[in-house]
Amino acid sequence: MIRVVVVEEMGLLRTALCAALSSEEDIKVVAEVTGMAPVPALVRRHRPDVVLVDLAPDVPHPVEAVAGITGAVPDTAVLVMGRGWSQRMVGDLLAAGVRGLVGKDASLAALVGAVRELAGGGKVIDAAAAVTALRPTSSPLTRREVEVLRAAAEGVPLKEIARRLYLAHGTVRNHLSAIMRKTGARNRMEAVSRARRDGWM
Structure with a gap:
């Protein structure tokens, strides 16, 4: 057994x-x-x-x-x-x-x-x-995506992220969508967790 x-x-x-x-x-x-x-x-x-x-x-x-x-x-x-x-x-x-x-x-x-x-x-x-x-270890995130994700890790709302990084609200939303896709995460906090785990931020 x-x-x-x-x-x-x-x-x-x-x-x-x-x-x-x-x-x-x-x-x-x-x-x-x-x-x-x-x-x-x-x-x-x-x-x-x-x-x-x-x-x-x-x-x-x-x-x-x-x-x-x-x-x-x-x-x-x-x-x-x-x-x-x-x-x-x-x-x-x-x-x-x-x-x-x-x-x-x-x-x-x-x-x-x-x-x-x-x-x-x-x-x-x-x-x-x-x-x-077998994949390369390099991060799939761009420098700007990492900046957006770092701000998101602080729990900052989208509008505040946009203001802080001098980006349009829609641009921040697009960056977050790309981050979710690249990390395979279901939400922002999971994306942060995975990016930290893999050394991408």
């Missing part, structure tokens, strides 16, 4: 993941938790084969958090789910001992397959993460 711990802060998604994994004859979810802090202790207590971690973009120190899991019980495989990968993030996670990376848009069958592969001692890196790891 493959023993799994699920780390997911969103209640509905966590419940769905646990139910889907538990429905497999060879998989048992032994614990579920919302945040990263209690995970090392949980792992030591339950000794799971796999820890499934949904790595939210706003986790302040994701690599350190994951390293805490791999350091607690080295034999436990860590499978990280993510929405967007950066070259630095992929490299750092693998260096921290993560054995699996899977996109949040992966199918349930792919996720279950990854859990089984890791439990058997293998590694799984999804195509998007693998491609990202």
Whole structure:
């Protein structure tokens, strides 16, 4: 029986993941938790084969958090789910001992397959993460986009950003749209988080 711990802060998604994994004859979810802090202790207590971690973009120190899991019980495989990968993030996670990376848009069958592969001692890196790891590290943001994003990081309204940078309101809006597209973020704060994580600002 493959023993799994699920780390997911969103209640509905966590419940769905646990139910889907538990429905497999060879998989048992032994614990579920919302945040990263209690995970090392949980792992030591339950000794799971796999820890499934949904790595939210706003986790302040994701690599350190994951390293805490791999350091607690080295034999436990860590499978990280993510929405967007950066070259630095992929490299750092693998260096921290993560054995699996899977996109949040992966199918349930792919996720279950990854859990089984890791439990058997293998590694799984999804195509998007693998491609990202091979990309150049240069920032896709222009100098002006970085200026706009820095102002946005302070919580400054669009009109104030425009006034501060001597830009038209529409121009600021266009820059923010470009930033969202390039970072793959859903909102300004997520774009800030990702840009900081990847060293783009």
